[in-house]
Amino acid sequence: MHKMVTVGALPAVSINMADGAEATITLYGAHLTSWKTADGRERLFMSSKSPLDGSAAIRGGVPVIFPQFSTRGTGQRHGVARLSHWRLAESGGEGPTAWAEFELTEADVPAQLAKGWPHAFTLRLRFTLHAESIEMSFNVRNTGEQDFDFACALHTYYALEAFEHAALEGLESGDIHFKEKLDNVYRAPAEVTLLHTGAGALRLQQQGFTEFVVWNPGAEGAAALSDMADEEYRQFVCVEPAKVDKKALAAGAEWTGLHTISLIP
Template sequence: MNEVRISTPEGAEATISLFGAHLMSWKTADGKERLFLSQRSALDGSAAVRGGVPVIFPQFATRGDGPRHGFARTATWRLVEQANDWAELALAQSDLQRNHFQSWPRAFELRLRFELKADALAVRYTVRNTGQQDFSWAGALHTYFAVAEFDQAKVDGMPFKGALDDIRPATPQLRLDTGAGTLQLEQQGFSEWVVWNPGAQGATATADMDDSDHRRFVCIEPARVDKQVLQAGAEWTGLHTISLIP
């Protein structure tokens, strides 16, 4: 996979694959990896990556007639601009033909901008309707957070138990105790938080996970689960910021 790397003078690092505009790794200045990535995940562009931060567009899960979670996570994006500590990637309707996908019949452009600080990461997700017709879309940043032990991790002080597939109304922020530090999760523009973990049975049934992988992560993602209309010529922006709390 072609990758983009950004870093800060304090030692924070992030790696973004052009395949899916997928954030593969994020290390804070203390050198700790904050994201989970399955060792069984295909990393050759043949399938969506299991872990990191998959980008969901234009449908959530199977809530539409397209591929599960849409095509953005399995398309090759373009690097638009990059500096030491930030990078911006783009995907447009014209790129789908280059990716040998069946063209989505709406003119659009997606932008993902990753900005890195010593102990924080911000992801700006922009959807533009560049055509003459309104279209409906859904999306999310499906973030796999690494945890020391799933059943000991907590969100806003509440521990996790068993398989999870919760959709919660969006709040401005959440706190995640990973067992290796506390992260503050903030969102703007999204309408839900989705909290997900397959549990032991789900991990065993998933080909690109080890049987014990469910113990090593929890997904907490800012999302727009149900499709909403974006008018012709309009733009939507969502922001996801993750900060390490001292």
């Protein structure tokens, strides 16, 4: 089941399992800020300098990117979803799972942001928690009378004990052994494995997305970010299921992407 909590100054929803697994999602951005497996270990990175008052995007966890990835377009960088206040639509618990679903429509987007992307839509993002995994189902529906183009991503920051000792396996282009800053886009297989995250590796699975974006700013990049401590780049890597280039969604149509993260003991 769920309970209402706060993350910094932000209202949030916590879902948890009897075995100790827990996830926390802020209404601001429908942003997953914490995911703990049953062993109590935090699996996501959150910057110690991230604002947690709604004044700016949250740095860490899982920012929701929609309808533009980065600066690949003329609109708001990384879109409006992570800067808007979502609503808790549904929640529940069914046997070995607990879940919460959040909703955002064009009416929820701040007016100054809506001007740059004036389309009717409904986003629904469901987080389903299991003892050793979490599933994110991201649904985009065009509720308007005109087609629109959109891109999206679930910009996941994974906690690492040491960036330079971690690796990503399973990409068609070969495995990545992290050594320096990177910002690369790869065609997304159904599954990749993130090694050296601490206690156990993580299996990352996706359906519906077309790319994995792998990002870390490196030492120089982290020093230039006001919302990240200089040495924190060594504590995470982003591996993001994404649709980085905008594609058309017809009026009345919908798209769903699924992202599942599972612990490999």
